[in-house]
Amino acid sequence: MLTDDALDDATRERIVARGAAQLAARRAPEGRQATPDAVRAVAFEEFALLLDGDTARAALCV
Secondary structure, X not given: OOOOOOOOHHHHHHHHHHHHHHHHHHHOOOOOOOOHHXXXXXXXXXXXXXXXXXXXXXXXXX
16 A cells, blocks of 8 residues: 555655554553654654654544
8 A cells, every 4th residue: 555656655654654553552551542752653663754743643533
């Protein structure tokens, strides 16, 4: 999907951000929600992607 030439960079970034949000949510301690900072950390550590806070917050809302 990410290699699809029809996708622009912003769309690819949103897809990876959603994946990072899902990972951050799974890794959050029980009973706690993932934070935008956790999403940003996962995106950087796992995908070498720097996300801004707005993108990280939006990914958590999906």
